[in-house]
Amino acid sequence: MTNELKTYTLFIIGFIFLSYLIFAFFKETPDTSKENIVTSLNPKFDVLVWSDEFDVEGTINQEKWFHQTKLPPSGSWWGGLIQHYTNRDTNSYVKDGYLHLVAKKESFEAHGEVKEYTAARLNSKFAFTYGRVEIRAKLPAGIGTWPAIWMLNKNIDEDGAYWDNQGFGTTKWPFCGEIDILEHWGKNQDYVSSAVHNGSGYGSDVKNIGGQNIKGASTKFHNYVLEWSKDKMIFSIDGVEHYKYQPTIKNSDTWPYDSDYYIILNIAIEPDIDPNFVESPMVVDYIRVYQ
Template sequence: MYFMFKKLKYSTPLITSIFCALILSCSAGGDDSIATITEPQEVIPSNLALTIEIVGKDANYPFGDGSGVIKCTATAANTIKYGFKFGNDTEQENITGNIQHTFTTKGTNDYLITVFAYSSTGNVISTFKTVSVMVGNQSGVTWADEFNTDGPPSPAKWNYDISNGCPNLCGWGNNEAQYYTNRLDNVIVENGVLKITAKKENYQGAQYTSAKLLTKGKFDFKYGIIEIRAKLPSGGGTWPAIWTLGSNITSVGWPACGEIDIMEHAGNRQGTVQSAMHTPSSYGNTFNKGSQILSNVSTEFHIYKVEWTSEEMVFSVDNIEHYRYNPSNKNSSTWPYDANQYLILNVAMGGSFGGAIDSNFIESTMEIDYIRVSQ
């Protein structure tokens, strides 16, 4: 090869032709991928998770210490930055995924927290959570159940009344038709809501089943504000109730122990929610009662509340008052309410208040978002 190029080193046209031929040959038979332009691939965020700490939250202060401060942590793969939205506020960008926010609206309120994860190519995913946060003096909060854990209601907070045979313990003194159980078919927490479901079914000699929960032996109290956010069942014969009984019932009996009906509703009088007081001076078909009408009681949540002081009881729905009990002559017969009471939740069927049960009734549910007691 050396000899050939040495002999032809001065033949420029020939050398040029040879090199051109070689280049054309390589181009014609070579790998086309050399000339391919690779498009940049999109980066998609994944595995987005959001955790929220309410500052000062514990068993006694379930909505925080009153400062309104929350701390959020977001994590995701393939992410270069995060965006946080607190309610309807403007989105706040953040690189680390850690951010602190302070709410300022007084009282206990629910807030929607949304987080966005962005990739280097502008792709985005999001998730959200709702939290209840207290702003202001929180020293009076004594007990609450937010029903945030799926499954049976918390055994640390709730007991059950169980029917032990029909017809004797199906009626519970009011000629009711249900058999109370602790089955998940009748009582369960799902998606942040307690559900008590009355069903038409043959069970232990009864034609209907339901559930009755109570805090007896686990929590009782004297005076305070009780708030329950609930949506009620429907259907002729349904009788949902949210109420309290005196903790001394085993020693003094009923009605001497006193009863506070925060809310009761009859499907045969759809939309009329009632509050009532049962005392030795007036019980059963008591004349100490008041009510209001709600058109969407079984399709929307409402806040049922009683404010209990040493002087009076004030009942309201969504802060609209419908009954005030403050007897001028307070004694053990008219006012057995200077002693502790415990909470009760149930859905009865029929009975003296519920009335005739619709033959077409299959099942219906009372849903409770939360119960909060402050003193």
Template sequence: MSGNTSQPSDPGSSSVIPTNLTLDITLKGQQENPHGDGSGIVYITASADNASYYNFRFENGDSFNSQDGNLTYTFTETGLNQYLVTVLAYSPTNDYDSTSKPILIRVSPPSVDGRDLVWSDEFNYDGILDSSKWHHQVIPIFGENWANGEQQHYTDRLDNSYVSDGTLKIVAKKEQYIFRGITKNYTSARLNSKYAFKYGRVDIRAKLPSEQGTWPAFWTLGANINEIGNYFGSTYGNVGWPLCGEIDIMEQNGWNKNNLIGHIHWGDTNTGDYGNNGNNIQIQNGSSEFNLYSLIWTESSIKILFNNQPFFEVDIVAGMPYNNLHYILLNIAMGGNLGGEIPTNFNSSTMELDYVRIYQ
């Protein structure tokens, strides 16, 4: 909302009211990105005839005076947010005119480990997932089924993935669902990031599902996999799994929700032989509290962390396919090798994500 209001300090006196008030706001870095460069810095300029000073006001209660109508201000709340900036132009008789202007600005989180944020979703919106960032992978990779004996169909419905109250919800449900003529008794969501990256740090803050039979995962695949129905297709190659390389940042089995798994799978680029390595730790609050699940990936090593504490690290040696672009996957599978038996009284289960961030 924007507009002008004029107010004489004393209608009975000789008042001078500022006129032709303008308000211009420039976001730092907006030439490269319409929402700014992530610093939160804005340059504000107000101008009016008969004005002796200006008062800038912000919705959080901040208020600043300026003699020349110029102000540099920094917004600090992370994510993409809209604010209303108001200026009052005062005349020598202390009469004023005012106007307001909305802005939409993105503020990046602070750098981590000397790395800058290059991609994220803070989930500070409601409803459908941001389609510029996420792809729903719904076509079973083995024709009628997904890998590992999983029992679900993945869908792109709001029933199975949506954003509300600042978090992403991925929901696995017990229900009959038909896709391409195949009926399954469970549904869930499997998301691909539309951003591919090589090296850096991934941070995912989340609450995990608590129900038995669920197999939640935050993981990456080499973008050269060309897996059926994934986002990148053959854009970066067509090597398949496991030659693409896989990094499991977080997995849990379906029967022990205190067990956290970090793992990698790969195919040797020289011999084609399958290899894997990993570790697990015991945690107590995976489903009751938000925790931080992280990957630090460099040219020489892969490190997986829980709440900033490393619990698996491996050196990257010749033949391991970890010098190529990867993308992020988020999903809850039902049953299968790691989900195990699904209880007959299972109804639904939710995994909640506060943010997904990539730093380089």
């Protein structure tokens, strides 16, 4: 083979190899042009520190969860809600690798009060500061249902809550701080919102809130994520961001989010519940916390 032919052959081989590298690069590089797409984890939040995969059949894991059942002093849960929370297996159980929290229409007496609906409210026995929380869940349906997966500071002064029972309750709501990873109202099916409550805005006057419509909130599993750092919180569903909380001024009113919070799962029942409602579950595949 002549030198000219060798040179030409090497040139062709090099050109083909370079073309392959360029093609592979652009093929593997994700499209990040779509607004609000969350394409990567916070690199700091890559260590799994706590989770429940719900892979043990039967009652919920008592080492990880506490049933909060005690009514507030008014005899009803805040906001005029009309359910009892129970610790019965009919309202919360694990089956086929999923946690089921079930809201039911039934007459039930507890704490000296008779109510016509039951559900469950779980407090995690794990609390943490900063991290990524990921929940894969399918939400209950029905006008008047109000499921939520959220967080409270373990310093909340709330008689009957797990961390208050452990002696940590020092601060009244909303000044303790609240982080709502997701809320869904059956009267507004498939719209899921996230919010933070604190001294600067809370309750019906909450100012720090955002949400998005998703397809099949009650028929399909979706991934709900909170990324919480010392600077901000980012809320997303299936990788699509819908709210960021990052106050310019951080003080005790706007940012009580620098200490340990615990996770709550519950289904509340509002007074305008559909009279034909019988029961509906929140089904959770897993909950994972990364730091």
